[in-house]
Amino acid sequence: MSDICLRCGRALKSKESAKRGYGSYCYKKIKAEEKERDEVQKFNEVMEEIKVR
Numbered sequence: 161m162s163d164i165c166l167r168c169g170r171a172l173k174s175k176e177s178a179k180r181g182y183g184s185y186c187y188k189k190i191k192a193e194e195k196e197r198d199e200v201q202k203f204n205e206v207m208e209e210i211k212v213r
């Protein structure tokens with residue numbers, strides 16, 4: 161719980177945002193970044209497997 165966004169420091173107005181600790185915009189951004197990281201991770205794993213073979 162936070163009343164300011166942990167990403168940009170702006171005040172959070174909605175209860176939902178406060179629960180997450182991020183404003184809806186930053187939350188979306190974070191989710192997108194996470195997805196990107198997962199994809200990079202998967203790609204690296206595949207590359208690693210190819211190297212081993």
Ligand SMILES: [Zn+2]
Nearest residue numbers: 165168183186
């Ligand atoms: Zn924010």
